[in-house]
Amino acid sequence: MAPPTTEQLFLQLPEYRVIVGRKCQHAIQPTKIVTHLRHPNHRIPTLDAQYIQYTVSTWQGFVQEPQGLIFPHSVIYPIPGLAVYTDGLSCTVLENCDYVCRSIDSIRKHIKVEHNLGLNPHGRPPQCELPILHELQAECMQRVTYQRLFLSRKGSYYIYVRQPPDNQ
Template sequence: MENELFQKIPSLQVIICRQCKHGVRPAEVERHLKRKHQFKHQSAHQLAQAVQQWEDIEQDSAAIQIPPVVDNPLPILPCEPSGLLCQRQDPPCHYVASSMDTMRKHWRQVHQWSQQTRRGRVGQRERTQGAAELRRSFTTVAWQQIFPSGPGSHYIHIRFPEGHPPPPLPPADQAQRAVDAIITAWDQARTAQEQQAVIQADRITDANPWLRRTGWARYLEGVHPQDLLRLVEAPPRSPGSH
């Protein structure tokens, strides 16, 4: 189940929540599942323990290192095409902003530079020079963000070729079948574990409401049909079960 909720990026040793489309630190998985996705304590705890056994993942939050730039877009994360990359230093500064106001603040605080150097009326020549200096001070780039806040939440410059086409979306009916498969697998696992009666369609609880309500279909793009088949297999019977 944890593989359907999170995807790991071994090159950066981080995991991404498929639904929220941002990184989750391993130490925060249990809290994330309970607060953001309304998982019960036992289920969230079990999934967090499973994630802690994953290889190629940095379990120490303080040791996670997020680079300022990567060559290709990272999976799951949205890729924004209109970021601003600071060019005020040589070699250029790696700071990426999502708006000109934020970039101007960065220039003032980090580089002690402002396009308008003095108050009052500015002549045509000075305006032209200021505009030219402004154009040299940034360039437009694509960016992604892994963590929404805290260490490692900076915007990452993505250096993919200009005009790189986005991956095609799967057909809506195929994605919806994947959602139904996950829900079915979850129902079966919970029933076998807790020996509960079969849950009626109009009284589904636990993980299923958020799966349907949030439209998981769009988070399962690229899932191979063979991978979906194993989700609907009946879980192994425990000793003594009937």
């Protein structure tokens, strides 16, 4: 059986200067393609993976490493080729706050640290005030849809999708 072609494996996103794996639906650094394709999700032989990585390295306009790239914190519509997730939490304390995460603990920490809501100047709030504090914090967040370019390292933050697809 012939190995898959580079175009069958990867989608080019020139506006972000990255490539996206069609199967995994996240961006992949061109210098990490061999490692990515050798993973059990793909199981592509080393020589084939090396050839694919070489082919991708000839594509013009794509960065080899994400340092220095600026990615959006929010988009109106989903970025084509990237997975869309619906379990995000967004901060609503300020209209221009673009913070998105997945855990209630992370959003609470963000609200406390970045917006100074719920911080007791003398340390931890008393146990009797926690329900009120959590209710206040709950009013400062909302469920959102998001995407990610990279799953780890530079560029791995969440991108808020303001108008998710209808089928979600």
